[in-house]
Amino acid sequence: MEKTWRWFGKKDKIQLNMLRQIGVEGIVSALHDISNGEIWPLEAINEYKGYIESFGLRWSVVESLPVSEAIKYGGGNRDHLIENYIKSLENLGKAGITTVCYNFMPVLDWARTDLYFQWADGSSSLYFDKAKFAYFEIHILERKGAESDYTPEVLAKVDELKKTITEEEKNDLIDSIIVKTQGFVNGNIKEDDQNPVSIFKSLLALYDGIDKHQLRQNMKYFLEQIIPVCEEYGIQMCVHPDDPPFSLLGLPRIVTNEEDIDWFLNEVDNPHNGLTFCTGSLSAGLQNDVPKLAQKYAHRTKFVHLRSTNVFENGDFIEAHHLEGRGKLIEVIRIFEKENPSLPMRIDHGRLLTDDIDKGYNPGYSFLGRMLALGQIEGVIATVQNELSNK
Numbered sequence: 001m002e003k004t005w006r007w008f009g010k011k012d013k014i015q016l017n018m019l020r021q022i023g024v025e026g027i028v029s030a031l032h033d034i035s036n037g038e039i040w041p042l043e044a045i046n047e048y049k050g051y052i053e054s055f056g057l058r059w060s061v062v063e064s065l066p067v068s069e070a071i072k073y074g075g076g077n078r079d080h081l082i083e084n085y086i087k088s089l090e091n092l093g094k095a096g097i098t099t100v101c102y103n104f105m106p107v108l109d110w111a112r113t114d115l116y117f118q119w120a121d122g123s124s125s126l127y128f129d130k131a132k133f134a135y136f137e138i139h140i141l142e143r144k145g146a147e148s149d150y151t152p153e154v155l156a157k158v159d160e161l162k163k164t165i166t167e168e169e170k171n172d173l174i175d176s177i178i179v180k181t182q183g184f185v186n187g188n189i190k191e192d193d194q195n196p197v198s199i200f201k202s203l204l205a206l207y208d209g210i211d212k213h214q215l216r217q218n219m220k221y222f223l224e225q226i227i228p229v230c231e232e233y234g235i236q237m238c239v240h241p242d243d244p245p246f247s248l249l250g251l252p253r254i255v256t257n258e259e260d261i262d263w264f265l266n267e268v269d270n271p272h273n274g275l276t277f278c279t280g281s282l283s284a285g286l287q288n289d290v291p292k293l294a295q296k297y298a299h300r301t302k303f304v305h306l307r308s309t310n311v312f313e314n315g316d317f318i319e320a321h322h323l324e325g326r327g328k329l330i331e332v333i334r335i336f337e338k339e340n341p342s343l344p345m346r347i348d349h350g351r352l353l354t355d356d357i358d359k360g361y362n363p364g365y366s367f368l369g370r371m372l373a374l375g376q377i378e379g380v381i382a383t384v385q386n387e388l389s390n391k
Contacts, residue, residue: 001345016055026060037068040088045095060344063101074218093233103240106251107203110243115363123351125319131157212252223268230272238276238302245285280307283326291331298339307348322373337384347373
């Protein structure tokens with residue numbers, strides 16, 4: 001596997017020379033300064049690519065070229081937005097950048113309620129607390145009918161939380177769910193927005209009447225429009241699984257399990273329509289046997305995210321150590337090294353270690369925590385490669 005690293009551009013506090021020194025080979029990045037739906041100019045792509053290459057690295061994967069919300073819910077301007085998307089793909093193809101990771105998650109990209117959940121050793125990681133998320137839906141968003149999505153046990157916890165939660169904790173919850181995890185990913189919400197809850201509600205309203213079937217059809221329509229340019233330039237489109245892989249906020253999610261993956265691969269059965277295999281997102285769903293899925297989809301996988309989770313009986317989950325948890329990364333690496341060994345791979349969501357604190361890193365994207373995980377995974381890859389070469 002090619003060792004890659006998600007980098008957020010020239011404003012990223014982690015510099016490219018640091019990444020080259022720790023063994024990173026390829027960069028996973030995007031033109032973050034260009035608004036969603038706008039065309040990525042060829043000149044800007046080439047300038048960015050050249051900057052990365054000046055450090056002895058390569059721009060291996062675009063993550064991501066965002067799919068605008070109107071494409072997902074089928075708005076009146078979706079054809080114009082798809083035309084812009086196609087022009088951006090053409091320009092990426094002309095620049096020789098041919099792996100594009102994207103997602104088709106409505107409104108909410110990835111969801112966590114705690115960005116700095118403390119472990120006994122003093123490090124912290126991302127955490128999803130189902131009761132806290134339910135409180136957010138019911139009492140902050142005031143989403144109609146939200147109570148029906150939760151068990152009596154979860155609702156009882158919500159009632160208890162309502163009695164004790166402070167205004168500061170409410171603001172932290174809003175910041176964690178709406179602002180911090182969305183602002184640097186899809187641009188729907190920005191750090192300086194004055195009323196993120198109101199903006200978020202307006203985004204949710206756009207999906208009124210959109211069920212799983214309709215969202216699937218919108219994804220199929222999008223893929224059918226872009227596949228010809230992907231064929232022309234050899235671009236590999238690889239959708240990221242939904243994170244977490246179950247419905248949230250009353251919205252459908254359509255890349256959550258084996259049945260979902262089969263559907264989009266078969267409906268647009270083209271080798272340029274592929275999967276980003278994220279062991280973390282998939283492992284957060286108890287319905288998913290991650291190594292089994294890796295084996296089945298190895299040859300339709302274009303890009304790999306390596307992380308792991310532990311899922312608790314009450315539905316909460318936490319980012320696990322990279323060599324532990326339901327992700328079963330050692331087994332997954334063994335499968336990909338045997339079946340599709342040239343894939344770009346990046347470490348995902350590292351712990352926040354002591355010297356990472358106060359560096360201003362994006363949540364889940366610490367330097368030392370990811371460097372530790374990269375060292376662990378590099379050792380696993382070397383061991384697996386040695387096993388395979390000796391057989």
